[in-house]
Amino acid sequence: MVEILEKVQKVFANIKVEEFMNRDVIYVKPDRTVAQVKEILRLKRISGVPVVDDDGNVVGIISIEDIIKSLENGTLHEKVDKHMTARVICLHKDMTLQEVIKQFERYKYGRFPVVDDDGKLVGIVTKNDILAAVATRLGLLYLHDERRKEVLEGDMLNRSLITGEELNKKGADFYFKIDYFDVNLAGIGAAQLKKFLLNKKVNENVVRRVAVATYEAETNVVIHSGSEGELYCFIAEDRIIVRVEDNGKGIENIELAMKEGYSTAPDYVRELGFGAGMGLPNMKRFSDKMVVLSEKGKGVVVEMVFYLN
Incomplete structure (x- = not known):
């Protein structure tokens, strides 16, 4: 990863932000409601938008995190x-790609507003495939075929799929039973x-x-599994491990499910503001390490590690 970052910086280091930013910016005014923003995020399949006043100045940003707080x-x-x-945190239109990569590495945000000399919003920069490749230290891991069956059908779920350490579920630091009957309850466990x-x-x-x-x-369990789920959290000295399990329908094609915007959620779920196809991509984006185990008809296990340092 370091080698890739060095090569990209050497070749493209001096490209200015205004050359690769998205000029078609989706933003909201401060007098919109949080519910309206939630609908915009669903329709546009994004995880956050800048808040801009009548003069075009960036005065804030609202994201999924803020939606969780409102829920x-x-x-x-x-x-x-x-x-x-x-x-x-805004980027200036004259910043270089190298400087942008450092901002992504420092703040771990999924997007940055771009402003001009007067502080006016002129664009937005997201983690496209290239930036994600060089800015994220570790992406998605998943296991195939016999190895996957060995884990799902054996007792290996009592150990971390990432670190290998034993996980005592009965002694988890935090536990939450996920109810899949009411989609409007999605997010209660996370809160x-x-x-x-x-x-x-x-x-x-x-x-x-x-x-x-x-x-x-949690939302994926409620929308897609057709079964109850369980949320566990284990706190270690240097990391937090989150495990979400269900015994439902499973994921038939993980590669396809990882694509941003891909969703199998029914229309009524989309109308409620869920099922935008950003679940697994956002889990990957916000965690330091992630493992997804699934087989059709045998449920889904998602484990994520978040380092404290």
């Missing part, structure tokens, strides 16, 4: 300016886990990433 507090009807993140970790004094940036990734995993 937790029952404030979807309130205005965006009450729930947006006001301290926004409770977020509150639990903050009470444990876990770094807020780590908690933010855990909450977003867990929200996506």
Whole structure:
């Protein structure tokens, strides 16, 4: 990965942001409601939008994290300016690709607004395939065929699929039973886990990433599994492990499910603001390491690691 990063920086280091940014920016005004933003994110299949005032200045950003907070507090009807993140990290249109990569590495955000000399919004930069390849240290891992069956049908689920350490589920630091009967309850477990970790004094940036990734995993269980699910969290000295399991329909094609925008969610679920096809991609984006195990008819196991340092 380091070698790839060095090669990309050497060849493309001086390309300016304005040469590869997306000029067709989706944004909202501060007087929109959080519920309206939730619908925009669903329709546009994105995980966040800048908030811009009448003069074109970026005054905030609202993301899935803020949607989770509103779900937790029952404030979807309130205005965006009450729930947006006001301290926004923006890129200048003259910044180089090398500088952009450093910003992605530093903040772990999925997108950055781009402004001109006057601070006006002129574009947005996301993690496209190239940036994701050089900015993310470890992407998706999954197991095939006999190895996958060995794990799903054996007792290896009592160990971490990533670190190999024993996981005592009965002694998990946090546990939540996922109810799949009401799609509107999706995200309750993630909200409770977020509150639990903050009470444990876990770094807020780590908690933010855990909450977003867990929200996506929990929502997938509710929408796709057709069965109840279980959410476990294990806190170690240097990392947090989140495990989400269900015994439902399973994923027939993981590669296809990993593509952004691909979704098998029914129309009524989409109308509620879910099923935009960003679940697994967002889990991959916000976790440090991820394993997905599944077989048609045998459920899904998602394990994610978040390093505290």
